[in-house]
Amino acid sequence: MTNVFSETWSLLTRNLRTSGIYIAFVAIVVLFTILTGGTLLGAENLTNLILQNAHILIMVLGMLMVIVAGHIDLSIGSVLAFASAVSAVFVIRMGMPWWVGIIAAIVTGIVVGAWQGFWVAFVGIPAFIVTLAGMLVFRGLTLTVLQNVSLSPFPSQYQRVASGFLDGLFGSIPLGQGEGLLAVPQTLDVFTMVIGLLAVVGFIVSQARSRRARIEYNQQVESTPLFIGKLVIVAIVILAFAFALAYNRGFPIVLVILGVLVLAYQMITNRTVFGRRVYAVGGNLEAAKLSGVNVRNMNFWIFVNMGFLTGIAAAVFSARSNGAQPNMGNMFELDVIAAVFIGGASTTGGIGRVTGALVGGLVMAVMSNGMSLMGVPQSYQSIVKGLVLLLAVAFDVYNKRRAGAR
Numbered sequence: 001m002t003n004v005f006s007e008t009w010s011l012l013t014r015n016l017r018t019s020g021i022y023i024a025f026v027a028i029v030v031l032f033t034i035l036t037g038g039t040l041l042g043a044e045n046l047t048n049l050i051l052q053n054a055h056i057l058i059m060v061l062g063m064l065m066v067i068v069a070g071h072i073d074l075s076i077g078s079v080l081a082f083a084s085a086v087s088a089v090f091v092i093r094m095g096m097p098w099w100v101g102i103i104a105a106i107v108t109g110i111v112v113g114a115w116q117g118f119w120v121a122f123v124g125i126p127a128f129i130v131t132l133a134g135m136l137v138f139r140g141l142t143l144t145v146l147q148n149v150s151l152s153p154f155p156s157q158y159q160r161v162a163s164g165f166l167d168g169l170f171g172s173i174p175l176g177q178g179e180g181l182l183a184v185p186q187t188l189d190v191f192t193m194v195i196g197l198l199a200v201v202g203f204i205v206s207q208a209r210s211r212r213a214r215i216e217y218n219q220q221v222e223s224t225p226l227f228i229g230k231l232v233i234v235a236i237v238i239l240a241f242a243f244a245l246a247y248n249r250g251f252p253i254v255l256v257i258l259g260v261l262v263l264a265y266q267m268i269t270n271r272t273v274f275g276r277r278v279y280a281v282g283g284n285l286e287a288a289k290l291s292g293v294n295v296r297n298m299n300f301w302i303f304v305n306m307g308f309l310t311g312i313a314a315a316v317f318s319a320r321s322n323g324a325q326p327n328m329g330n331m332f333e334l335d336v337i338a339a340v341f342i343g344g345a346s347t348t349g350g351i352g353r354v355t356g357a358l359v360g361g362l363v364m365a366v367m368s369n370g371m372s373l374m375g376v377p378q379s380y381q382s383i384v385k386g387l388v389l390l391l392a393v394a395f396d397v398y399n400k401r402r403a404g405a406r
Contacts, residue, residue, distance in 0.1 A: 002204070008128045008308060010084070011073040013269040017026035018309065021309075021342065021343055021344050021356055021359050021360060021363070023364075024363065025050060025359050025362060025363050028363055028366055028367060028370075029366055030373075031367060031370075032367070032369075032370030032373075032374075034041060035370065035374055036256060036370055036373045036374060039373050040366070040369065040370055040373065041244075042244075042364060043244040043245070043248040044248055045292040045369070045373070046241065046244045046245070046246060046248070047244070047248045047249055047252065049365055049366070049369055050251060050252055050254065050255055050258075050320070050367075051162065051163065051320060052320075052365070052369070052386060053259050053361065053362075053364075053365040054162065054252075054254040054255070054316055055080070055094060055313040055314075055316045055317040055320075055332075056313075056314075056332065056335055056339065056364070056365070057258055057338055057339075057358060057362075057365075058257075058258060058261060058309055058312055058316065059076055059306075059309055059310055059313045060078075060330070060336055060339045060340060060343075060358060060360070060361045061261055061262070061265045061309055061354065061357070062076075062305055062306040062308070062309035063306065063309065063336045063339075063340050063357075064269075064336060064343075064345060064352050064353075064354060065263075065265075065269070065278050065302050065305060065306070066302055066303070066306050067282075067340050067341070067345050067346075067349065067350060067352060067380070068278055068282045068345060068349055068350060068351065068352045069278055069282045069298070069299065069302050070281065070282040070348065070349030070350070071097050071115075071120065071125055071127035071128075071287070071299070071302070071303075072128050072131065072332050073127065073131045073303070073306055073333065073337075074128065074131040074132050074134070074135050075112075075116065075131040075132070075133075075134030075135040075138060075333065076136065076306070076310050076313075076329075076332060076333045076336060077330055077331060077332035077333045078135045078136075078137075078138035078142065078285040078329060079109060079112050079134065079138050079307065079310045079314075079329075079331035080310050080314040080317060080328070080329040080332060081138070081139065081142040081314075081324070081325075081326070081327075081328045082112065082126045082138040082139075082141050082142045082145070082314075083104075083106075083109045083310065083311045083314035083315075084105060084106040084142075084217045084314045084315075084317065084318035084321075084324040084328060084329070085141075085142045085146045085151075085324045085326075085387040086104050086105065087101035087102070087104045087108075087314065087315060087318055087324065087406075088101070088146070088152075088154070088318065088323060088324035089145055089146075090104045091154060091155065091158060092121055092151045092154065092323070092324075093151060093290065094151065095364075098154065098155045098157040098158035099157075101318075102156060102158070102161065102315045104309065105134065105311045105312075105314040105315040105318070106311035106312055106315065107311065108311055108314075109307040109308055109309070109310045109312070109314060110304060110307050110311060111307070111309050112134070112138065112307045112310075112391070113264050113303045113304040113305065113306050113307020113310070114300070114303070114307065115134075115234070116131060116303045117135050117299065117300040117302070117303030117304050117308070118128050118300065118390055119302070120299050120300075120303060121295075121296045121297070121298075121299035121300035122208075122296055122300070127171075127303075135333070135347025137355025140323075142326060145328050146316065146324060146325075146326050149326075150323055150324065150325045150326070151322075151324050152322055152323025152324070153322045153323060154181070154318070154319060154322055158171070158319050159317060159319050159320075159322055160253060160319070161253060161254065161257075161315060161319040162253075162254050162316045162317070162319035162320035163254075163320060164252070164253040165195055165249045165250040165252055165321065166191060166192075166250055166251045166252075166253060166256070167189045167192065167249060167251065167254065168189065168191070168250070169190075169191040169367070170189075170190040170191045170194060172187035172188060172189055172190055173187060173188040173190060174187055178315060178384070182319040188243075188246045188247060188352075189245075189246040189250040189251070190231070190246075191246075191251060192242055192245045192246035192250050192251040193239075193242055193243065193246050193251065194236055195242060195251055196239050196241070196242025196243070196245075196246075196278050197239070197242075199238050199242070200234075200235045200238050203231075203234060203235070203238065203392060204231055204235070207230075207231060210271065211227060218353070219260075223292040238309070243309055252346020254316055256314070259318065260400040261309070261312070262301070262354065262358065265354050266354045269353075269354055274301070277293050277298055278298065278302065278406065279350055280293055281293060281295055281298050281299070281348065281349075282348075282349030282350040282351075283350030283351075283395075293350060308323070310316070317329075329369050334385075335361075335364055335385075337358060338360070338389040338392075339361035339363070339364050340352065340357045340362040341356040341360070341387065341389060341392050341393055342360035342363055342364065342392040343356035343358065343359055343361070343363075343390065344356040344357075344360070345357065347393055355367045360392075363388070364385065364388075367381075367384060367388065368381060
């Protein structure tokens with residue numbers, strides 16, 4: 001047992017950048033669970049956490065690649081608002097089918113991404129300046145398209161993208177009925193639990209394959225007891241989360257969208273030439289050029305990808321908001337950027353992982369949700385978020401200095 005604890009501590013300290021965020025996330029969840037009297041981890045609240053923050057987590061995937069490549073995008077809040085406005089005009093004002101609005105939002109995001117990518121990649125203007133200009137331009141275009149008024153409501157099919165649930169597909173399990181505050185739903189959704197079990201199986205298989213590959217290449221791996229312990233803990237967390245969703249309203253449709261995107265971008269960043277080149281550009285630009293990487297094309301497609309994901313996020317957020325408002329998307333870019341840095345991405349590029357960025361996004365979501373449940377004013381919430389971001393960047397600087405001193 002002592003050897004397991006010492007090995008665990010050794011792994012945590014050796015991989016402090018990547019492991020620190022998971023430790024911090026667990027600590028934050030425990031803290032707010034206590035402070036909210038358990039409400040944070042209630043079935044209803046966990047469902048709301050996903051619905052309320054799906055658009056942020058979607059944009060985090062794109063921002064991760066932007067930051068890893070050594071850039072920044074300050075315009076995504078305005079771009080989301082603009083894409084939502086275009087969607088609302090097509091569906092609400094012009095009466096087109098709901099799916100036209102989804103496509104319009106995504107296409108608008110892609111076009112905007114190509115516009116900004118052109119200035120960054122081929123004209124050579126720093127991304128900070130290009131996207132700062134984009135923040136102003138696309139906010140103005142949002143006001144113009146909406147004519148300074150809100151448009152609502154969207155058709156029910158459109159709203160289901162962000163507020164719908166996949167429940168009852170495989171039937172349900174009776175649970176009985178409690179009383180008062182302890183009342184429980186009469187059924188447990190089987191489909192949601194099946195998805196949870198499949199997620200556990202997928203996680204175990206992927207981890208086992210990864211461990212076997214590292215062993216074949218004579219790379220260091222954790223001991224078998226520690227590996228099994230990690231699998232058990234993660235499996236329990238996944239199944240508990242699935243139970244909470246099944247206990248409440250079933251599997252959210254937006255979680256299907258998010259899950260597909262996470263799996264896709266996990267594969268893109270880890271197993272494709274494009275993903276490896278993104279890290280190469282951010283890690284050592286000159287070395288990337290000398291190795292034959294077309295940096296201009298890479299930068300262009302990185303921003304196109306950011307626009308694509310922002311368009312999807314716009315469709316999700318406008319569906320949840322049931323309309324488009326001139327001021328929607330304000331400060332979203334700060335939440336997304338903060339999530340990526342809190343998740344372990346380096347301020348100088350070249351370092352960052354999809355899982356870390358997602359956990360960073362969940363840290364921001366849990367803090368916001370927990371403080372809201374406690375009745376903390378919005379002004380104090382902003383202060384706390386700002387301090388957490390500052391500490392995350394300070395931690396990154398500390399790690400670099402420690403590595404340089406070795």
